Amino acid sequence: MIVAMDIGNTNIKAAVFEGSRLVKRWRCATDPAMTSDQYGIIMADLFRYHNLNMQAVEGIMISSVVPTINYTIEHMCRDYFHLEPRLLVPGMKTGLNIRYENPRELGSDRIANAVAVSTLYGGPAIFIDFGTATTYGVISAKSEFLGGAIGPGLRMMNRALSTGTAKLPSIELVLPPQVIGKTTVSNIQAGILYGYIGSVEKIVGQMKLELGGADIRVIATGGMAHLVKSNSDVIDEINPDLTLTGLRLIYERNL
Incomplete structure (x- = not known):
């Protein structure tokens, strides 16, 4: 084990x-x-x-x-x-060609995700990790890590709004039935959640455009993946164990 x-x-x-x-x-x-x-x-x-x-x-x-x-x-x-x-540190065998200007800057969790996606699904693919931060990564058809994007996570957005303003409360992260809210709480929910889902759709769409095709699988992991998938068609598959599986694969490649 x-x-x-x-x-x-x-x-x-x-x-x-x-x-x-x-x-x-x-x-x-x-x-x-x-x-x-x-x-x-x-x-x-x-x-x-x-x-x-x-x-x-x-x-x-x-x-x-x-x-x-x-x-x-x-x-x-x-x-x-x-x-x-x-x-997991720079220099370990991953089986992945990392095309990053400075690979040492790349978070180890993103490396693990990239290895798992490359091995389990192949490329081209986009993976999203919905954690404290929202991280995106791109795998090419040649199983290269091409780069990605990083943005705030949903909870971070909620916390920033409530702590950075005098009167706006922290809210439950539940998608309201409509964007036009009738209360302060539903206004914040609409702004954060619809805005967040829209940003995910925009980033993935732009990545697909830059990769030259729409037929690119999108794999998601992390705590908010189900919320996004249930309210958008941008995600093809959720793999809750993506990072841990990537770590297992890297361990095996360094025996």
Whole structure:
């Protein structure tokens, strides 16, 4: 078994793989104030609850966009799994030709997503990760990572509006039945959600135009993927385990 861990700005997602089969997945909060022992106890409890043996884990692959928590998680892996984890860093074998001006700038979660899309779906393809930030990536027909786009996530937009103004409240992220709202809350919901979905459609449409064709598959992952897909035809498929699968593939390519 191997464990893949994706450390994001809001959550840490983890999955246990037996070969290519995903056995179990879970998530917990990303909290730099927590100790390695606290994270270790969480992992031990989850393994125990799901009747999994921590000592049967042979390797750990980590992607992180939160450098301040890396030491804590690596220390937890050494103490509780008795393994030296592998952190996805520049120079690892990915099987992907990354056509980025400075590949070292590219987030490890985006690399993992690109590897998963290239391997599972092939190119040309566009992938979107609806996380704290909304990240887009493009895979060519030759399985090259061509680049992408980064924008704010829905929760970040909501938080920015409520904290950056004196009277506008934070709202529940539910799409209102119409754009013309009759209350302050429905006005904000319309502005944020219809605006967000429209921006996704515009960015994907422009990417397809720049790639020279409309017949390009769009793969989505992340917490808000279902909300967008249920209100737009821009997404072809949702893969909730895209990043974790990419980490598993990268781990295997670096044995």
